[in-house]
Amino acid sequence: MGQDNFGKMKSHSEPGPGDGGKTGSWRVKRPIIDLTVCIPAKSGKVACFACWMYCPDGVITRTIPPVIDYEYCKGCEICAEECPVNAIEMVEETQFADKEG
Ligand code: SF4
Numbered sequence: 001m002g003q004d005n006f007g008k009m010k011s012h013s014e015p016g017p018g019d020g021g022k023t024g025s026w027r028v029k030r031p032i033i034d035l036t037v038c039i040p041a042k043s044g045k046v047a048c049f050a051c052w053m054y055c056p057d058g059v060i061t062r063t064i065p066p067v068i069d070y071e072y073c074k075g076c077e078i079c080a081e082e083c084p085v086n087a088i089e090m091v092e093e094t095q096f097a098d099k100e101g
């Protein structure tokens with residue numbers, strides 16, 4: 001159990017290397033949050049965070065704006081499915097390969 005940035009207790013465990021190591025390397029698609037659409041990012045208010053709540057790996061922060069830890073995100077797409085305003089787009093990892101080497 002930890003604390004989020006707003007001082008509330010949370011049940012999420014923190015992401016960390018398990019037997020699978022840094023699981024972000026498994027990802028085929030990367031979730032990208034459009035901060036012009038994301039409710040807390042747009043409003044500056046503590047609201048929504050459905051992505052944080054549903055991410056099975058606990059790799060999205062409950063902050064304004066939400067931040068995804070790509071070292072551990074597996075690209076399961078649940079966050080994109082659960083976002084009520086479709087602010088999360090799944091982008092092929094190959095789109096980033098040239099820029100990140
Ligand atoms: S679910 Fe969508 S709108 Fe809600 S915090 Fe996450 S990205 Fe923003």
Ligand code: SF4
Nearest residue numbers: 055073075076077079
């Ligand atoms: S794609 Fe899956 S693992 Fe990655 S942030 Fe979204 S819900 Fe979490």
